[in-house]
Amino acid sequence: MNEQFLARMRELLGPDYDAYVETLNNPPFRGLRANLLKIQPDALVKRQFASLSPSPFAQEGFVLTGSETGLGNHIYHRQGLFYMQEPSASSAVTILDPQPGDWVLDLCAAPGGKSTQIAARIGQSGFLIANEIDGGRARVLMSNLERLGVSEAVITHASPERLCPQLGGWMDKVLVDAPCSGEGMFKKEDRALADWSVEHVRACGQRQQKILESAVFTLKEQGILVYSTCTYAPEENEQVIDQFLRKHPEMELIDCSVDFGRPGLSTGLVDGAKVRRIFPMDQGEGHFVAKLRKTVAQPAVRQRFFKSAPLSSIVREFLSDQLTDLSDLHFHLEQDRLSLMRHEFIQLENIPVLRQGVMAGEIVKNRVEPHHHFYMSALLQDRFKNTAALDENQLAQYLQGLPLTAAAPRGFLCLSYEGYPVGFGKSDGAVIKNKYPKGLRTR
Ligand SMILES: C[S@@+](CC[C@H](N)C(=O)[O-])C[C@H]1O[C@@H](n2cnc3c(N)ncnc32)[C@H](O)[C@@H]1O
Structure with a gap:
């Protein structure tokens, strides 16, 4: 020392x-x-x-x-x-x-x-x-x-x-x-x-x-x-x-x-x-x-907020397919990236923003590719329509990035373990394609 x-x-x-x-x-x-x-x-x-x-x-x-x-x-x-x-x-x-x-x-x-x-x-x-x-x-x-x-x-x-x-x-x-x-x-x-x-x-x-x-x-x-x-x-x-x-x-x-x-x-x-x-x-x-x-008055500087983004039919379809309720959400689109939250999106001048709200997904070739944050967000965790509960073996496979064999509704699914989301996958009805982020996977 x-x-x-x-x-x-x-x-x-x-x-x-x-x-x-x-x-x-x-x-x-x-x-x-x-x-x-x-x-x-x-x-x-x-x-x-x-x-x-x-x-x-x-x-x-x-x-x-x-x-x-x-x-x-x-x-x-x-x-x-x-x-x-x-x-x-x-x-x-x-x-x-x-x-x-x-x-x-x-x-x-x-x-x-x-x-x-x-x-x-x-x-x-x-x-x-x-x-x-x-x-x-x-x-x-x-x-x-x-x-x-x-x-x-x-x-x-x-x-x-x-x-x-x-x-x-x-x-x-x-x-x-x-x-x-x-x-x-x-x-x-x-x-x-x-x-x-x-x-x-x-x-x-x-x-x-x-x-x-x-x-x-x-x-x-x-x-x-x-x-x-x-x-x-x-x-x-x-x-x-x-x-x-x-x-x-x-x-x-x-x-x-x-x-x-x-x-x-x-x-x-x-x-x-x-x-x-x-x-x-x-x-x-x-x-x-x-x-x-x-202890003194501090007038608030004028703040600008983005208007909630008008949603294309592709985005609307994705969201209503995934969530039970959208009524309290604001949406923001930037370079095909869709974010959402309950607050209005704040507009800061020349300040790099890494993220605002929940990163819901990206619009890629006329479809929405959802993001891990969407399924991890506490705001949405009780709103997912399509879910599957993983058992211990399935969880181990999921964390390794392996596909899961399980009957489930087609499309994107919120995957949970012991009642809490762990990520998402995409089901074709019989197999769930693994969407757990590569950087988080176990070896
Ligand atoms: C003590 S750490 C913060 C820990 C954090 N609040 C937490 O609980 O996880 C201080 C942080 O200040 C950042 N920092 C360094 N220089 C700074 C500066 N000039 N102005 C503001 N932040 C600075 C550092 O990069 C560092 O992440």
Whole structure:
């Protein structure tokens, strides 16, 4: 372990330093979160697929108490029933407290641990803008939102400086889960430890200030901003909030109002009792969370929405063949790609959008070729007309990409296992052609 880092921790923790050093010999805390869009926590536990105990950091979270490995390949994971997440990482969204109907911006969103948690809390009446600056990570974010069946979201790939001016005054809640020096990730990520230096900590602090500067404009009056990191350095935590409050008297620091973790440091304008710190002695690898509220009016910038796309007879036929109800849906067509969701599609200027709503399918040569997201979406999961339930053997074949021999109605079918969709296939009446995405198949 880096000696300079340890010296700083000794200064930060005082009498708790020895307890911290002892935790360095323990394996990292592991956890998962039930995806409330698809399943309730008690129903997930009843499936007895892992040793779980309730997490102190989120009502839908669990700490993994056993040594199970490979849960990322478990069928319930593939079905989007849970998301693997270090327990303390769920604390920021608990403090953000998104409610059904909220508009929420997650400005640093990949790989999507917190975005998927927000999406489940706001449900299908709320709307999520999940932004990630890094292209490769943005694609991982997209695949996680797809797996968890999120529909009411737009996934953008832009810098905060470019995106935020277009969202002025629109947001009920904003999460800045900032890129940081990752001192709470040392056990999991060798790179975080290798990259660590005091200079890096300071550079992270400056970048974090800049991100907050962009984020604040997007909040409505009374809107809530949550700032979080997975590092312990005061330069990236309380000091960032102190600097921010000095520049933004319209923002007030409010109490996190949770009973997990411990208070932070009081410094400058920051009352340490209001912010939250989590150390490994508090049952999580490490997080810092601060909660702020905007106290002035913020006129909303004009927002444009796409008109719901008129549907061709081919598309209409496909949709009414597949779904029992379309009445509450908006549709959007872009380059023969059909998307749908309950919200109107937002029109952002010069912002790359990886996905908005559910990717329903692509129009190819006068027919619709459906997309995996269509069958994974929580919004549609109870609306499919043509379905087939797979048994364990069929499931194993399906995950390998093999065709299934089974009598089923002709055409596209939603395939489920133990009551939850896993993907789709195309039946000719006797054989179901496998449409499980190649990148997800088992070998
Ligand atoms: C701590 S991670 C986010 C984790 C995510 N919220 C989750 O729960 O899965 C921080 C993210 O910020 C992104 N990032 C890096 N530099 C950035 C910048 N200047 N502005 C915004 N985001 C940035 C990183 O690519 C990274 O994905």
